[in-house]
């Protein structure tokens with residue numbers, strides 16, 4: 001991997017600061033590649049394990065001459081009681097260490113500022129993860145415009161915005177449904193489905209939320225991993241809120257065309273690429289259900305077993321990605337002792353650990369995606385042109401479900417009613433019963449009129465997504481606009 005920095009003082013220079021969660025790190029790395037493809041020099045602030053895990057996907061791009069450099073800083077594991085090598089939320093041995101991890105990220109500030117101090121000229125832009133607060137202070141100190149990235153779409157930003165303004169959620173019961181006011185579509189949710197900022201169960205976070213709001217209001221703008229055609233009304237509204245400083249430049253995952261890149265995105269895959277492709281090649285087009293719940297969901301084993309039995313009952317071919325954080329051992333024990341794999345071996349592929357999701361989703365055999373509605377997965381499903389079975393867990397995932405089902409009309413819900421947030425809940429309850437999974441899977445995979453129309457809409461949306469990042473497409477234009485906006489900032493700074 002190239003760690004050496006190229007130097008061309010005339011080239012626009014972005015300092016990119018990602019955060020240690022796959023759902024944030026992966027798209028940030030993709031964004032760095034896209035920026036470099038648009039001629040921007042990019043330096044990514046990273047740490048030893050993250051550099052290898054998330055950064056190695058850039059090797060090919062760097063070798064081909066793209067101006068990307070990884071700046072690897074030491075990570076203070078010991079100082080914060082983290083196990084050696086633990087730099088990402090999904091690697092935490094237990095969830096109680098999450099705040100230690102955030103503090104360790106906070107401590108990178110000093111090293112980054114020392115680096116900027118020595119640079120002449122200074123970077124033209126700091127593109128930082130929203131959940132890191134210190135880059136705001138650093139940007140102010142060096143008078144560099146700061147752009148935020150939180151991995152969410154404009155639909156989510158607008159849902160949050162109208163909730164903050166209206167406080168409508170305060171006057172309803174936890175499971176009482178209410179309409180989010182002032183949105184382009186009629187969107188109904190319950191308080192029990194809202195992200196932590198509005199969720200009565202997670203009041204302890206209110207101090208952090210307030211700091212986030214201040215930090216967001218001080219930033220120059222926001223980059224969004226989506227494309228305008230998928231959420232036009234919400235993009236327009238969010239542009240108004242942010243004074244035009246919103247740039248939708250996605251879908252970011254489409255920057256990887258090569259199989260070899262797709263297979264190593266986010267982590268070393270737990271399954272051999274050839275084995276995976278051989279299995280997929282042996283299945284009929286549009287026939288396989290792919291079930292994966294992202295990188296950090298820690299669904300209770302009892303609930304995962306319910307899902308597994310539903311997949312088995314569906315009688316369709318499926319891929320099931322098994323991961324339950326510190327509870328993985330329990331679920332693997334069940335798989336081994338119950339004979340599940342043996343019973344389903346003719347039509348199932350069980351992946352224990354990290355799946356090459358992009359590779360899988362881009363195969364013609366995939367006919368439906370059962371997802372937890374993390375935004376990256378949702379958008380990757382959109383790009384693949386497959387209908388979705390939606391099973392949101394926490395954070396903004398219930399918003400994403402609404403976008404998929406009510407606005408884009410490319411999915412069917414399993415009927416989840418409340419957030420299950422692993423850092424706080426230790427419930428062994430089964431919230432979603434086998435029958436609910438089976439019903440949603442059948443609806444998504446059915447060949448009747450409704451199913452066909454849903455599939456057709458998904459395929460059309462996928463075409464729009466591909467066009468958006470090509471030259472002349474909306475996201476391509478927005479990337480050019482972002483670069484121009486930063487150039488203008490740099491010019492006006494030089495004049496003052």
Ligand code: UDP
Pocket residue numbers: 022023024026265266292293294295296297321353354355356357358373374375376377378380
């Ligand atoms: N992912 C993957 N293989 C896995 C699990 C996740 O490649 O086995 C990737 C997935 O493609 C997506 C990211 O990890 O890009 C997860 O982000 P998302 O926003 O969907 O969910 P989160 O993990 O943040 O809940």
